[in-house]
Amino acid sequence: MEESANLRTVQVTRYITPLREGGSLPAIAEADDDFMYVLKFRGAGQGVKALIADLIGGEIARAAGFRVPEIVFATLDSAFGRTEPDEEIQDLLKASVGLNLGLHFLTGAMSFDPVINQTDPLLASKIVWLDCLITNVDRTARNTNMLIWNKELWLIDHGAALYFHHSWSNWQEHALRPFALVKDHVMLSLASELEKADLELKKIITTETIDQI
Numbered sequence: 001m002e003e004s005a006n007l008r009t010v011q012v013t014r015y016i017t018p019l020r021e022g023g024s025l026p027a028i029a030e031a032d033d034d035f036m037y038v039l040k041f042r043g044a045g046q047g048v049k050a051l052i053a054d055l056i057g058g059e060i061a062r063a064a065g066f067r068v069p070e071i072v073f074a075t076l077d078s079a080f081g082r083t084e085p086d087e088e089i090q091d092l093l094k095a096s097v098g099l100n101l102g103l104h105f106l107t108g109a110m111s112f113d114p115v116i117n118q119t120d121p122l123l124a125s126k127i128v129w130l131d132c133l134i135t136n137v138d139r140t141a142r143n144t145n146m147l148i149w150n151k152e153l154w155l156i157d158h159g160a161a162l163y164f165h166h167s168w169s170n171w172q173e174h175a176l177r178p179f180a181l182v183k184d185h186v187m188l189s190l191a192s193e194l195e196k197a198d199l200e201l202k203k204i205i206t207t208e209t210i211d212q213i
Helices: 048-063 087-094 121-133 171-176 180-184 194-204 207-212
Strands: 009-018 027-031 036-040 071-076 098-104 146-149 152-155
Touching: 009 036, 009 087, 009 098, 027 071, 036 048, 036 071, 048 071, 048 098, 048 121, 048 207, 121 152, 121 180, 121 194
Parallel strands: 009 071
Antiparallel strands: 009 027, 027 036, 036 098, 071 098, 146 152
8 A cells, every 4th residue: 555645734825714614713725835725723722633633534534535635734924814803813823823734725616415416325335434433523414524526525624533532531442332423424324335335445444554644
């Protein structure tokens, strides 16, 4: 298996607009490579652990063969945002100086709608399998965290995954328990090929794969 590519580091150069539908107030920003990113801030309410979950969950999804926007480290300078008129955003920028996380912004992408967008049962099963593995509680009908871009399905926003790392007590017991919150998964009703998905993905997502991530 090929080794995972190292994440690039970019310097944030321009704050474009906040994405207020996210509880952590992410933003669209431009970096010194002239690309736009959805910027996830270390100073947001969920803290650095949410960024760690987003990174690990996203790269496991990529290793499993799903389409995931490129994830980069995004550096925020201390001078950035001094002229920002919104006090809430200014406080967030001040608290996020240093290394943050960015996801390549997919211009023109539309949110996945389970009523409109058709999904192959095997693909649905693989997404459910993935989210059970990483204990992702945030892929529901209310917030699918999936996009349609260029007529293809992309997975985004894994910051709510790996929630056990917010409290390490009984983590070994937690690892052995079934993921009960899968009952709310937006793809569960379509996931009729879980056994096949399990056979395929267990060959790909190995201990070695996770160690490399």
